[in-house]
Amino acid sequence: MIAAMPWLRVQNRLALAVTLGTLLAMPELLGAVARFEIPKLDGPVKLDATLDELVWEKALSFELGYETDPGENVTPPVRTACKMFYTSSHLYYGCHAYDDPAQIRARLRDRDSASFSDDVVGLSIDPFNNKESSLVFDVNALGVQNDRRYTELEGRSDSSWDATWASSGRIVDDGFVVEVEIPFRALRFPRQGGEQVWGFNFRRYQPREVRRRMAIHPNDRSNPCRICQSSELVGFEGIDPGRNLEITPTVTGIATQSRDGFPDGELEGDDPDFEGGVTAKWGITPSLILGATVNPDFSQVEADEAQLDVNQQFSLFFAERRPFFLEGADTFSTHQRVVYTRSVADPRWGLKLTGREGRNSMGVFVAEDEQTTFLLPGPEGSSLGRLDRESTAAVLRYRRDFPGASSVGMVYTDRSATGYSNRVVGVDGKWRMTTADFIDFQFLTSSTEYPDDLVGGRSNPDRQHGRLEDHMALLRYGHQGRHWKGVVVYEDVGEDFRADLGFVPRVGYRAYLGETSYEWFGDADHWFTELELSASTARTERRDGEPLEERADVWVGYQGPLQSRLWFGYQFVDVTFRGVEIDESRVWAEGGIQPTANVRFGFGMQLGPGGDFVEARQGDLVSLNPSVRLELGRHVQARLSHEYRQLELPGQGRLFEAHQSELRFVYQINLRAFVRAIVQRTAVNRNPLLFSRPVDEEVDDVFGQLLFTYKINPLTALYVGYTGAYLDLDRSGLIETGNTVFFKVGYAWGT
16 A cells, blocks of 8 residues: 555646646636526326427427537527426437428438438437536437437547437428437436536537538537537436346357368358357446346347458458447547457456446456457558467556546556466546647556467567567647647557557557648538648658658548538658558548438549558559448438459559449338348459469459348347358359358346
């Protein structure tokens, strides 16, 4: 205990300094906010999007009186009248969005699939009123739910967060009406018995020629902290989350066939496998959640988005989709991604505790993994490492938040198995000095021991055995004003730094980056709604000063009519790879346009010099990425995307040509049920004469999935599906390599 005292004194002094600094900036950061008193009422409510019960007449009433985008706090072209009240166990809101019903855009979709291409009304709430994070509950005109968590420190929304709540929507003669019921057990809020003050905002999105955003309060574009500008709700006395116990047993069945020897082997299948599992969640307090899972089914019902893995320097990133790890996921985030839960591939059991008390947030999770896989990073590339043994993963995260969206935190990760261990410990934080200026920092150290039987790829082979110890440091200053934005970054990552529970694909470098931009704003009738001019410069070098990458970028961003978006620029890039200097300077563009309510086109392009990151050679690159999304009535959506990539060696011919296509077709039967088909095809053609090692001249890989889903809420659902994989080597014809038939059923029981 005595040994800990110096650290506690340093921590207290740092906390005091951050608090004093942010308090000085408080008037700028927070500004004046509007307060509303929300009544506590009793009375039956039928969620039928009519708002005709007597209880609604006594509810808090208000209108969304500001258009905040593209107009800047101007009078909206349409009215939106909303009402709110609460009971001891639920929060209710209803809105009447006035409009021409023939112009309303709304489709039936699976929850979290209704985008802002639909007419949407939504509530964001900040129960702790700390101006740092909020929960968002959006509903489209047909009642389709979209919930997510927004974190001010990260400046982004996490749509993977899910809650169990109820909603309805209906198009009427003068617009549409939505009605929503949110149980308090789906939220986290302060542990106090008296009156509470919550931050909140109401928004409406109206997508037409441009997409308008309307809100209950104005938005100051000079203040990048959006939550700091929220209005406040006063009330919530005596609210009760109930026992807040949720238990979800699951049953899964799977039957798989695979070809024993390609291409001449036979398809052979094991006996069908049936397994049971259970996941539980208990709200120890309204803000502290304990979760546990035993023998969970973590199969990927959602197929990952197709990504072309050809001629890549570094490993591809795939988003987490598994419910157990998504609960409280924002608690574990830091500036450097040292916690990446998909590295826990096949857990046998898991335990997690996340919560918040006052300005203190913390999270702990422990899992036993039947697989042990991780990245093997280096200065010039990364690959996947594997151990044939079970491992235990543990993460501890603590963060102290301060007024004005500032914070200080620590993180500890541990992954261990017989003869193997990786530990990371560090501190991080953000200091928002003024409305527009902030500093981010992070310092981490790691200690790793790899055994002799590590199976891995090409990255840093001389550093894949024995004990490794090193550090990483990050310092970033940013300015986010009304027109001018800029950032300066310094990063230092040791060559022996490892974060095996995270996603750190590059180590052994120092990086310096500077970026600035200037933005103009137009209104809905202008030829642009936003126009941005940007430039950046960066240098990445080995820690001995030898260059790895030097670059300078200039680009223009445009948003305008037909919901069009375009980014166009030129990058000057020199990459040093295996001692060879490779020119990667090229012109690039990406964007999209929606000419009608039912069609949207997207595209991406890169043209210019490019490198062969297999054998370190200079080439010329062509990369094209077209896509189209079709809305066929209210029930059907189809999306087709394609990526084409070609690299040619000057004077020698084409090294490779790659195509990747993905078709997603969804028929939404109703709000609860849908049928989805996905087909992904990857075809790569190489010139074997231009490679120093044997390669297949042509590889054609096809994956397909057919899925039926019936979903009452995020956890109570039935899935039945089929997947198939096919392969064609050197134009011999597609041959099935395997298939799977599966089902999963889960039922969430809660009190």
